[in-house]
Amino acid sequence: MDDPNFAHVSAASRLADPAEGIGMDELGLAARNHALPLEALRYDVTPPGLHYVLVHFDIPPADAATWRLTVGGKVRTPLELSVDDLRRYPAVTHRVTMECAGNGRAGLTPRPVSQPWLNEAVGTADWTGVPLRTLLREAGVEPEAVEAVFTGADHGVERGVEQDYQRSLTVADATAEDPEVLVAYAMNGAPLPPQHGHPVRLVVPGWYGMAHVKWLRDITLTDTPFTGFQQAVAYRIRQEPDEPGEPVTRIAPRALMVPPGFPDFMTRTRVVRPGPQRLEGRAWSGRAPVAGVETSTDGGRTWHAAEMDDAGHPWAWRHWHATWDATPGHHVLSVRATDAEGHTQPLEQPWNRGGFANNLVQHVPVVCLAAGA
Amino acid sequence: MDDPNFAHVSAASRLADPAEGIGMDELGLAARNHALPLEALRYDVTPPGLHYVLVHFDIPPADAATWRLTVGGKVRTPLELSVDDLRRYPAVTHRVTMECAGNGRAGLTPRPVSQPWLNEAVGTADWTGVPLRTLLREAGVEPEAVEAVFTGADHGVERGVEQDYQRSLTVADATAEDPEVLVAYAMNGAPLPPQHGHPVRLVVPGWYGMAHVKWLRDITLTDTPFTGFQQAVAYRIRQEPDEPGEPVTRIAPRALMVPPGFPDFMTRTRVVRPGPQRLEGRAWSGRAPVAGVETSTDGGRTWHAAEMDDAGHPWAWRHWHATWDATPGHHVLSVRATDAEGHTQPLEQPWNRGGFANNLVQHVPVVCLAAGA
Structure with missing residues (x-):
């Protein structure tokens, strides 16, 4: 089967008809990706299984013992780091509230057909890891670098585009002191659970969840802005399908x-x-x-x-x-x-x-x- | 508001019309109660957050330090046990696959309107606790006792009936050697997570999930069969709404x-x-x-x-x-x-x-x- 655009697999984004119930495709996402039951707002720190989770494709198999995070592109010294290497840096812990950018979507009229969140796609955890700027300082970011592109191991197709999940941050955001971006290997004092990015993920305090790339395997510094699917096509605020739109960034109150x-x-x-x-x-x-x-x-x-x-x-x-x-x-x-x-x-x-x-x-x-x- | 039958709150069970999409009420349950993403079948033991969970009402607040499990009714010596008391008995661990009795419901035509599971409401955990028969031997079951009724702290209304979640087992099932019913206080070697019954739950190997009462606070031995809502009204296999139906018990292959x-x-x-x-x-x-x-x-x-x-x-x-x-x-x-x-x-x-x-x-x-x- 020659299906270069995945026409047999994938469809364009669409809005539900006003009277259209939740579809089986939306239910399939709701069954996989869970929200925080609102009574769990009682916990200062959300236990795993209650913290919301959104996985674009599949939770990838991951062996912490052999996992490598590479840092390359416009750097002076490319790095290849094991989880043990990451643990040798001074550990930093930040308590961060994370919310899905699509929280509340299922209540909209008309309803965008995607993960059908009500209003509970949120959670708070203590994330422990290495500040990203520590790693970038060690690698030595070249002056022409403008963005850092983060690649996760989560692989699939979305609206006809086969991809590993990828997002970017500007070098300024990636190296800021506050909020300080973490390359995290622990959640609430324990190794990351599989669904939260085991063994390594990005944590970008203050930003919606799409920025916190899970199963992080590569960071590449680039001299042009990243235009991949999850940056330029998805996660844009648009009224019309063909406008470029504004990027989704920080969490609204x-x-x-x-x-x-x-x-x-x-x-x-x-x-x-x-x-x-x-x-x-x-x-x-x-x-x-x-x-x-x-x-x-x-x-x-x-x-x-x-x-x-x-x-x-x-x-x-x-x-x-x-x-x-x-x-x-x-x-x-x-x-x-x-x-x-x-x-x-x-x-x-x-x-x-x-x-x-x-x-x-x-x-x-x-x-x-x-x-x- | 005088609403003894909760007519403003609760409705009778119903079947969806053939073309009816998933409703917002069903979506509300799907967002709270999550399934096992099928790629997580790769783990012998399912981590919390990937193991399916179904909570009838709310996850109750629970303080393990002050929690008490009482054993009473038709026994010679009523018991009142703290979690520390339970931990002083020899610990037993069973690896148990648990599945919701409603697994697959959302694929049925016509669709019963309830928690809309696809086929992924399953998980396997190592549950550690005290055999129920050990506690019942200590309490001394009176000869006239026929059932043990288990009460959880989960409180709400279902089809007009205000209730704590309750289920029973016959004394024979409750005291069997195999499968051995556990009063469990640990899942995969750690204290039970809130959504899995913290601090104490029942585990009934081989039975659908409704039997494994979470947030267990009382066991009462009775000399008549239990006819509470979750035993006599819900969890019955019926073709017509007014027939008594057969009880749901053990997991089908x-x-x-x-x-x-x-x-x-x-x-x-x-x-x-x-x-x-x-x-x-x-x-x-x-x-x-x-x-x-x-x-x-x-x-x-x-x-x-x-x-x-x-x-x-x-x-x-x-x-x-x-x-x-x-x-x-x-x-x-x-x-x-x-x-x-x-x-x-x-x-x-x-x-x-x-x-x-x-x-x-x-x-x-x-x-x-x-x-x-």
């Missing part, structure tokens, strides 16, 4: 709450009984520190400042809490974050063809029973 | 393969290039040891015996492998298991209203490119 009370199995509607209810959750932004969190118990008409705990980790979410005096009836609870640069969350849906960087305010319907019911 | 080659991101269609391809995967049955695995490369018309590795763990899956000489064109690969009692997998869909115990043969469409493409 978002707050989420642990849904109070208990759920119905199928509808996930929350049930509480009358009286004071503690509302709590997390808020984050990859653009600037979170400056405020507000809650609403009337679907977003009125807002009240929540209490925030100290921000000990600049690139991780902050815990917030508030009290709600529940009374019998139907309620819609909401929460929104604002960061120090004044970015906040919209009440009307932002929309783009990829469903990226969506940070619509969360709404949690709650039924409060009568006293004694 | 199934084999799955690691899809060969590499995938398209959206369709998950597999792509290979011509030449020998290693096919491999796992096969299991909770009814009897797996006696044979066969593969088909023509959509199930002809079958060929696969090689099986030694079965070192009677309640865990067995690895199998075969070779396929791929030629250009479209192919459908399949695999099926047969156990020592002669149970095997159907090529035509078995159907029941809950979508339980479905073990339809897996079909993996593969596109083999032309040589050099």
Whole structure:
């Protein structure tokens, strides 16, 4: 079969018809790539299996003992590093909140057909590794280098393009002091789990997940900007399919709450009984520190400042809490974050063809029973 | 709000219309409860985050330091045990393959509306704990006891019934030597992750997942059979909604393969290039040891015996492998298991209203490119 464009395998991106249910292809992605169950917002650091994960193709087989990370291209001294070599550098740990750029996509109208995230594609971990700038200093970046291109071992086809997963950063972003990019080999103090990039991945604090290349096997410094699929075709904010669009970069502010009370199995509607209810959750932004969190118990008409705990980790979410005096009836609870640069969350849906960087305010319907019911 | 039947929250079970896409309620469950990405069949023991998980309601907050498991009802000596108390008994570890009773449900026509599993709701772990029969011997089961009822801390509403998740086993099953039921506190050598029942769960080798009660807080011996929701209403094999149905118990045989080659991101269609391809995967049955695995490369018309590795763990899956000489064109690969009692997998869909115990043969469409493409 001569199928150079993978026409028998792959299709162009598309939008769902307004009444179209989630398709079996979208379900296939939802079954593989999981979100953070919102009650897991209670953990400062998300355990593996609760932290969201998105794998473009397959989790590749990887043997930490034989893995090599190469650093080449426009450098004076190409490097080839084993995991043990990486562990010999002074270790640095950053607590980082990571969110998928497509978080919220399944709630959009029209819905971009892709991984159908609701609003739970997030997690926070302690990532340990070597600062990327340490490795780049050792390799010696040539003056003409403008970008570092990161290649993972994840291989497949997307919209007709066979590829290893690749993304780039400018040399300025790759070597910044803050946020400091890590070549990470541990998550929460243990070797990376397979689905989080075992044995080596990139961690780019403040950026959406697509930048944190997993199963990292090569870093190449280039003297022209990278135009590969995941940089120039995917992960662009576009209204029309043929415009170049703006790149997806840092995480827009978002707050989420642990849904109070208990759920119905199928509808996930929350049930509480009358009286004071503690509302709590997390808020984050990859653009600037979170400056405020507000809650609403009337679907977003009125807002009240929540209490925030100290921000000990600049690139991780902050815990917030508030009290709600529940009374019998139907309620819609909401929460929104604002960061120090004044970015906040919209009440009307932002929309783009990829469903990226969506940070619509969360709404949690709650039924409060009568006293004694 | 006086809503004793939770009519504002909960609905009866239903079947999807034939053309109805996956609903937002089903997607909400799929985003929370994840399957095993099929390439993770390569691991003998499934790491957390890749092992399937199904939580009926919410993962409950749990503090291992203050957790208590009570054993009461028709016993001579009621027990109250901390996790440290459990750890003082001689530890037993069993490698167990666990599968959700609803695995395969989303492929059924008509589709029961519930957790929409494809065919990947499975995983294998090393579970460590105390044999349940050790605890029951210490408590002293009264002669009139017929069942042990297990209560987890997971609380919610399902089809109008507010409940803690509860299931029972007969005293005979609860105290059997083989399979030996465990009160487990470790998974793969580490404390249970939150989503797998931290700090204590039941493990019932050979049974579908609904029997392995997570966040176990009470065991009550009863002199009448348990008729709670998850025993008498859910997890019954029925053709009509009003018949009592047969209980769901042990796992029907199934084999799955690691899809060969590499995938398209959206369709998950597999792509290979011509030449020998290693096919491999796992096969299991909770009814009897797996006696044979066969593969088909023509959509199930002809079958060929696969090689099986030694079965070192009677309640865990067995690895199998075969070779396929791929030629250009479209192919459908399949695999099926047969156990020592002669149970095997159907090529035509078995159907029941809950979508339980479905073990339809897996079909993996593969596109083999032309040589050099």
